[in-house]
Amino acid sequence: MSPHLETHDIRREYDSVLALDRVSIGAHLGQVTTIVGVNGSGKTTLLKILAGLDTPTAGDVLIEGHEANPTQLRTHSTMVFQRSVMFGTSVYNNVAYGLRIGGVSSREISQRVKSALTVVNLDGFERRHARKLSSGEQQRVAMARALSLKRDVLLIDEPTANLDPANAMIIERAIKDSAQSRAVLLSTHNLPQARRLSQHVIHLYKGRVVEEGEPSRFFTNPSDERTKLFIEGELQF
Amino acid sequence: MNRSAITKLQASLLIIVVICGIAAGTYAYYSMIVPAAKTRLIVSTTTSLYETGFLDMLKTKFEAKYPNMNVSFISQGTGLAIQTAMRGDADMLLVHAPSQEYPFLKGGYGVNRKIVAYNFFIIVGPSEDPAGIKGKSPSDAFKAIRSAGLNGTAIWVSRGDNSGTYTKEVSLWKAIGLDVKQLRQEKWYLEAGSGMTATLKLADEKLGYTLSDTASYLLNFNNHNIVLVKLVEGAKSMLNVYSAIADDPRNANMTKTNFDGSMMLIKYLASDEGQQLFADYGVSQYGKPLFGPYLKLLQTKSDPLGNDPTQLIQWISDYAFFEGSECPQQFRYQAEGLYSTQTPVPVLLVSIVAGVEQRKAAACIQSLKA
Amino acid sequence: MHPIIEGIIQAINLILTGDPEVFSIAALSLYVSVLGTLLACTWSIPAALALALRKFQGKRILKGLFNAFIGIPTVALGLYLYLLLSRAGPLGYFQLLYTPNAIIIGQSALVTPIIVSFATGALESVDPDLRTLARTLGASDRQTYNVIIKEAFWGLVLAILAAFNRAFAELGVAMMLGGNIRGLTRVLTTAISLETARGDIALSIALSFILLGMVMSLSIAINLARKTSQ
Numbered sequence: 155m156s157p158h159l160e161t162h163d164i165r166r167e168y169d170s171v172l173a174l175d176r177v178s179i180g181a182h183l184g185q186v187t188t189i190v191g192v193n194g195s196g197k198t199t200l201l202k203i204l205a206g207l208d209t210p211t212a213g214d215v216l217i218e219g220h221e222a223n224p225t226q227l228r229t230h231s232t233m234v235f236q237r238s239v240m241f242g243t244s245v246y247n248n249v250a251y252g253l254r255i256g257g258v259s260s261r262e263i264s265q266r267v268k269s270a271l272t273v274v275n276l277d278g279f280e281r282r283h284a285r286k287l288s289s290g291e292q293q294r295v296a297m298a299r300a301l302s303l304k305r306d307v308l309l310i311d312e313p314t315a316n317l318d319p320a321n322a323m324i325i326e327r328a329i330k331d332s333a334q335s336r337a338v339l340l341s342t343h344n345l346p347q348a349r350r351l352s353q354h355v356i357h358l359y360k361g362r363v364v365e366e367g368e369p370s371r372f373f374t375n376p377s378d379e380r381t382k383l384f385i386e387g388e389l390q391f
Numbered sequence: 392m393n394r395s396a397i398t399k400l401q402a403s404l405l406i407i408v409v410i411c412g413i414a415a416g417t418y419a420y421y422s423m424i425v426p427a428a429k430t431r432l433i434v435s436t437t438t439s440l441y442e443t444g445f446l447d448m449l450k451t452k453f454e455a456k457y458p459n460m461n462v463s464f465i466s467q468g469t470g471l472a473i474q475t476a477m478r479g480d481a482d483m484l485l486v487h488a489p490s491q492e493y494p495f496l497k498g499g500y501g502v503n504r505k506i507v508a509y510n511f512f513i514i515v516g517p518s519e520d521p522a523g524i525k526g527k528s529p530s531d532a533f534k535a536i537r538s539a540g541l542n543g544t545a546i547w548v549s550r551g552d553n554s555g556t557y558t559k560e561v562s563l564w565k566a567i568g569l570d571v572k573q574l575r576q577e578k579w580y581l582e583a584g585s586g587m588t589a590t591l592k593l594a595d596e597k598l599g600y601t602l603s604d605t606a607s608y609l610l611n612f613n614n615h616n617i618v619l620v621k622l623v624e625g626a627k628s629m630l631n632v633y634s635a636i637a638d639d640p641r642n643a644n645m646t647k648t649n650f651d652g653s654m655m656l657i658k659y660l661a662s663d664e665g666q667q668l669f670a671d672y673g674v675s676q677y678g679k680p681l682f683g684p685y686l687k688l689l690q691t692k693s694d695p696l697g698n699d700p701t702q703l704i705q706w707i708s709d710y711a712f713f714e715g716s717e718c719p720q721q722f723r724y725q726a727e728g729l730y731s732t733q734t735p736v737p738v739l740l741v742s743i744v745a746g747v748e749q750r751k752a753a754a755c756i757q758s759l760k761a
Numbered sequence: 762m763h764p765i766i767e768g769i770i771q772a773i774n775l776i777l778t779g780d781p782e783v784f785s786i787a788a789l790s791l792y793v794s795v796l797g798t799l800l801a802c803t804w805s806i807p808a809a810l811a812l813a814l815r816k817f818q819g820k821r822i823l824k825g826l827f828n829a830f831i832g833i834p835t836v837a838l839g840l841y842l843y844l845l846l847s848r849a850g851p852l853g854y855f856q857l858l859y860t861p862n863a864i865i866i867g868q869s870a871l872v873t874p875i876i877v878s879f880a881t882g883a884l885e886s887v888d889p890d891l892r893t894l895a896r897t898l899g900a901s902d903r904q905t906y907n908v909i910i911k912e913a914f915w916g917l918v919l920a921i922l923a924a925f926n927r928a929f930a931e932l933g934v935a936m937m938l939g940g941n942i943r944g945l946t947r948v949l950t951t952a953i954s955l956e957t958a959r960g961d962i963a964l965s966i967a968l969s970f971i972l973l974g975m976v977m978s979l980s981i982a983i984n985l986a987r988k989t990s991q
């Protein structure tokens with residue numbers, strides 16, 4: 155089966171720094187793909203390019219085999235950031251924002267918001283002021299916001315990096331749930347999480363893909379030396 | 392929505408509505424005061440007329456008689472008033488500096504000059520009178536002030552702008568051979584650069600001498616703004632003459648000015664009613680009027696300010712006439728009825744006749760000698 | 762009695778009895794300054810949006826220019842505009858001098874740098890991540906601008922309030938362009954100046970109380986609105 159979303163030789167260079175170098179990856183619908191790597195290896199940059207929030211210096215991004223420009227990518231995917239930003243309004247309005255500008259009917263909006271909030275265990279939070287929530291609750295709102303849009307591609311940068319175990323569990327469950335109808339790509343430091351959640355793991359080192367494969371082989375018997383060191387926590391950038 | 396707090400949108404709408412409401416309400420209110428249908432007349436004038444409140448009263452009375460007129464008085468120093476008129480930003484002048492008015496006429500800016508009122512300048516100063524000028528003639532007083540100033544015992548405060556008062560002051564210094572440009576460098580000579588009230592207050596504060604028109608002085612003295620006293624008054628060289636001049640509508644800058652309105656006001660000021668305004672203003676407060684009515688002086692040969700009328704009439708024509716008239720023929724334009732026989736033609740006739748008689752007598756003597 | 766005390770007493774009296782001349786002066790002041798500020802908003806807010814949100818050459822110089830002119834002396838501005846609006850000047854055709862409209866135009870020029878500078882600052886201080894967030898939720902350029910404006914809303918309100926205060930309390934422009942004509946262009950500041958010069962301290966104090974009172978009430982009202990909406 156060909157990937158729903160793929161990149162060909164993505165190169166991203168700025169301020170004479172080479173952030174991504176000949177990155178070619180693919181993600182399938184119904185699958186969770188995890189990108190791992192040390193800090194500064196280019197994970198966030200890659201996700202942003204896939205989200206259409208950044209433009210590669212060279213290379214292509216393809217949806218279903220067709221080239222896609224950043225504007226198209228922006229409507230095809232949505233991204234959840236490591237630290238989420240809330241609009242200065244209610245939880246309901248935060249989640250509904252993307253739906254409203256997308257022209258969805260208010261009845262449909264009401265349904266989608268309710269079900270998205272249920273997935274992240276935030277029933278009854280609709281009227282609460284989003285900026286007054288705890289950071290864990292805010293991250294869950296951000297997740298609900300992304301889910302309600304029902305986009306084919308969901309990108310998440312370090313989904314549980316700043317969360318306590320309770321919140322982290324809720325988010326992970328939501329990710330597993332959402333992958334049923336989407337291609338999900340996430341970046342993480344959390345190796346057990348990568349193993350738990352994903353069907354495909356990519357190791358990014360200094361902007362290059364140095365290893366990829368399905369989790370059980372990746373974590374027990376990696377072929378690349380750097381990946382071995384990374385798993386053991388010994389890899390220096 | 393959080394029920395107890397208003398949303399940002401509601402707050403902003405509320406503010407906009409309130410602001411627009413205020414603006415609309417005030418506009419409606421103030422436009423009731425000045426209906427747009429009125430014709431506007433802009434008069435450039437002096438601070439000394441303005442600050443005494445005479446012009447407010449004039450406006451009320453004039454607009455009562457001519458309800459479609461809306462008069463605006465712009466109070467500036469005479470020099471600036473003349474410039475404003477030259478630019479066509481004012482329709483007419485009401486000022487008191489003949490030496491500046493004549494070039495205004497000659498330059499093709501003004502027409503139909505009419506002398507309407509007069510009073511005197513006075514020298515005022517501290518009651519202690521350190522320079523000892525009380526009762527002296529103006530030129531002696533000025534000399535005394537200067538020498539006291541150089542000794543450090545007296546201070547002089549000048550208007551220091553191009554006002555009518557300043558123009559008079561400069562001429563008085565000139566009469567004793569002194570140039571103001573030189574005096575300005577000396578420590579005892581201060582320049583206020585302000586209107587008459589501000590200058591009087593400065594002189595009061597500094598215990599200095601200054602030149603003022605009677606009206607402004609009386610007003611401020613009675614209001615307890617100043618405690619300066621009158622020291623030198625009532626000489627020919629201290630005469631202060633107010634004239635009205637209309638912008639010349641043929642001048643390129645002045646094609647948009649309200650010539651008809653100017654003529655209405657000038658004629659009004661020269662009329663019995665207008666002259667009575669001068670004659671009455673200030674009588675109840677000060678015992679005599681602040682401004683002497685010129686045309687009434689000519690008609691009735693009496694001066695409510697208490698001077699010798701014949702002498703006063705002569706002084707005024709010596710000081711404020713140009714080429715023998717308050718407005719020479721070439722500077723008159725559509726001025727029917729403005730210059731009737733009330734002008735000092737009798738005086739001219741007398742002097743012409745006297746001159747003829749003199750020549751006749753001289754010829755007689757010659758022929759007798761021959 | 763000390764003139765200042767006498768002045769304060771007369772001031773309270775004038776305000777409580779609703780003296781018509783005093784109140785018409787206050788109404789006119791409000792009218793010209795509100796309109797002047799609103800007029801300035803029509804070009805200043807778009808300019809601030811462009812400066813804050815768009816990329817182009819010379820941004821820094823422009824911003825610096827607006828900043829520099831915030832404190833332009835009102836008499837200097839009044840003088841330049843006077844020469845412009847004079848019947849002998851380039852815009853003399855409109856005969857605007859010595860009318861309230863001249864003051865409105867003058868004050869709008871005066872407060873433009875204030876609105877542009879403060880509004881740009883408010884817009885720039887909005888979290889840039891909000892913009893990214895809006896984009897990833899599908900917002901077009903115009904929709905992201907709306908998000909930023911909504912976020913910067915109170916900053917913009919404060920910028921406009923600052924502009925209004927400056928216009929309301931300035932003297933030079935109103936004096937030069939309006940001429941302080943009784944019943945036509947006499948505003949609170951020019952009236953205070955005149956009455957002080959005339960020595961009518963009591964009236965000056967009354968007018969100054971009204972001036973300060975209006976400025977303060979407006980500030981309080983807006984801050985109250987801001988607090989209750991948060």
